[in-house]
Each structure stands twice: as structure tokens, then as C-alpha cells.
Amino acid sequence: MKQLEAVIFDLDGVITDSAHFHYLAWKQLAADIDIEIDEAFNETLKGISRMDSLDLILAKGGREKDFTLEQKEELAAKKNAHYVELLKDLSAADILPGIKPLLAAIRAANLKIALASVSKNAPMVLAALGLTDSFDYLADAAKITHSKPDPEIFLVAAAGLGVEPANAVGIEDAQAGVEAIKSAGMKAIGVGTGLVGTDELVSDTSKLTLAMIQKVFQI
């Protein structure tokens, strides 16, 4: 029987504004290799794994053939070092509005909560926010072979909770993420502007409530 059993969250841009730090770190790395990226281009990187993002940036600069795999791994590591440096002061004060009460309401309703982030930094970010214990399951980005828009990470999150995908609702701020949720067979709530294919779209996280999630599930 169709019944809401779980809510599956993206991390960057949904739980905290780390999506902006990914952008700043990529912008700096890209500038180091004479490629300029702007916020519009960055939209295409949201929800995309580290190496896939690097490939998109190199392609944008027409430099996709200029680096060996080893050099690309060094570039990706350099981006990650910028990113981790930007996160050094991350704390519970950086949890986006409404998220903490939402997580508490979902748990109080006996629903399960999982994280579906393709970021390998996700466990560290959740720990810095003091939210690790709010999640029942974290899908392991290191074991994912396809980043969003492939549904893999959402399917792994649902399986980890022991829940049928059709009994879960996913929450995302990226177009690739919304497509991943829908391909996984879940209802999708988008956060932000310009996202297409959502079952519900809110302008920011303060508008997310359990009642709304329950309503979207019934669509």
C-alpha cells in the first residue's frame, strides 16, 4: 500500500548553503587554469560529482584534452582543499531556516530520514552542523557510480532505510537532483527558482513543512 514512510534530503543547498562554497571553490580552481565560470554555469554543476564537475569545467574552457588523469585528480584535490577551507567555520548556525524543526517533525511522525548527497564531504558537513543523529541513513557517495540526474543515490538511500522508493519524498535544490528523484519513482519537492519537473516548488527552506510533504506525497 502506498504510504509515506521516508523523506530523503539532498545536502548542499537544502540543509546548508554549502552549494555556494562549492561554487567559490570551483571558481578559484577554474581561474587557476584560465577558465572563467559564473553562477549560471554553476547551476549545471549542482548535484554533479567532483570529477564530473571538473570535466564540465574543462569542456567549458575547451581544455578537456589538456590534462592527464593524474593531473585531473590533482585539480580535483585542489578544489576540495579550497572547499574544505571555506567550510572550516561551519556550525549549527549555518543550518538553513526551517530545516531543524522540519527534521524534528518528521522524526516525531515516525517517518525515516535519509541523506542522498553525492558529496564525499557530506558526513563531515553533517557533523559540523550537529545533524548526524537526525538522519537514519546516509547514502555513501564513495560507492555511487553515477551522479545525479541518475537515480542511483536516491535508490541507495531508500534501500538503506528499507523503504520502497514510491513511499518516499525527495527534496532537492538542483535540476539534476529533481530528475534523479523523479527517475527513482519518488515525489520531488524543489527548493529555489527555475526548477522544472517538481511536484512542488518552494522559494526557500523556511517554506518546507511536514504537512506540505504529506500533501505532496498524496498527489
Ligand code: BG6
Ligand atoms: C553535490 C554538489 O552535492 O556534491 C556538487 O551539489 C558537488 O556541487 C558534489 O560537486 C560532490 O561533492 P564533493 O564534496 O564530493 O566534492
Ligand code: MG
Ligand atoms: Mg544540492
